[in-house]
Amino acid sequence: MVKPPPLTSKKELLLWTKRTLFSLGIKPRKKLSQAFVIEPQLIMEIMRQIQNYKPSIVLEIGAGLGTLTYHIATFCKKVIAVEIDRVLASFIKKLTRDLGNVEVVIANILDLDDSYFKNAIVGNIPYHITSDIVLRISKTECPLAIITLQKEFAERLIAKAGEHKYGKITIITDYLFEKKICSIYPPTAFYPAPAVYSAIMVMKRIRGYDSRAKILEKLLICTFTERNKLAYKVVNKCINIDVSGELYWLKKKRVDQLTLEEFLKILHTMLRMKNQKLQEI
Incomplete structure (x- = not known):
């Protein structure tokens, strides 16, 4: 039986993450923006936001070690966990097997069929393809996204006209969504620590991509x-x-x-x- 990720303390979650990665023979890859959440408060914040909106089915982008997957599956009807790394995907299946409501999809999120995007989306977005993923979400029927983004990118999404960070993606997402930044987290919320701060953002659709x-x-x-x-x-x-x-x-x-x-x-x-x-x- 696989021990579930603990949310009792940051120290324990970091230890669980390091031990699990070691047992799987995985070294986080920068080119895939692999950084694993080790801050329980971040996980619990996303869980609270999901519980506020109460989606029955959730699509998780970049499920990693299944830290978020496992805990949201305890109260969601179904979780579709998307992970491009086959070793990680196999581990998530073992971790969540007893829950019975997790579907693991081995794929690049950008290659997924539109039918998957009819559900609420959560996840820690890979920073190197953030813009592509946000635009992909925008052009689907996704009703709600609760996602962790690079802080600078999140600020671009809520920038005002005339500001340096204001741009195309600000305006098109303004047209399609209500957006808000919920919380900011330092690099130490992840292992290994990225060079940037992160932000949890909620995007609630107000109209379709017509x-x-x-x-x-x-x-x-x-x-x-x-x-x-x-x-x-x-x-x-x-x-x-x-x-x-x-x-x-x-x-x-x-x-x-x-x-x-x-x-x-x-x-x-x-x-x-x-x-x-x-x-x-």
């Missing part, structure tokens, strides 16, 4: 290639329509100063003017 979101994303990709230039010139170039009349206020702002609401005004004007052109043909 046709409007697709056009908005294309507009953001184009305009933010020249984020420090006057929005008027960049928008004209990106949408190939003269907006000097209705969107005159763009002459007073840079691209990175435009809010979500202002981008939606541009989008509305662009679609209406294009429809008018089609009607004139």
Whole structure:
């Protein structure tokens, strides 16, 4: 029988983690951003957030040693644990076998079928593919994400217009989710300790990734290639329509100063003017 991960103290969880990794012959790999949670408070914070929203099925990204997997499986109807490392995946199966409600999937989260993303998502996101994973979540039906991110990236997601960290991913996720940072944790919350602080973020969906979101994303990709230039010139170039009349206020702002609401005004004007052109043909 595999001893479950203890949450009684950080010292005990660190010892359990080191012993388990040693027994499996695993050395954490930097290129996979492998860092294992050894702070019980972080695990319990995620558990509290899950219990607040009460999802019945949870998809866990990067399950690692199953530290989070095991404990959330004690109160969730089902946990789908995704882990790319076959040795770790095999260990999670042994660890959670007696619980009977954990499905272990050996895969890269970015390659998973969309059907998996209809469930709430939790996990400690691999830092080297954070942006890709957040965008992947955004474009699915995932109703809720409770994820641990690099603190700097989490701050990008909640940045305000005009701030240095404000960008495309801020705006598209603003359109799709309510977002909040719940807690910040130091590097010592993980083994081995990364060089950055981490943040637990909750993202609750407010709308799906519809046709409007697709056009908005294309507009953001184009305009933010020249984020420090006057929005008027960049928008004209990106949408190939003269907006000097209705969107005159763009002459007073840079691209990175435009809010979500202002981008939606541009989008509305662009679609209406294009429809008018089609009607004139």
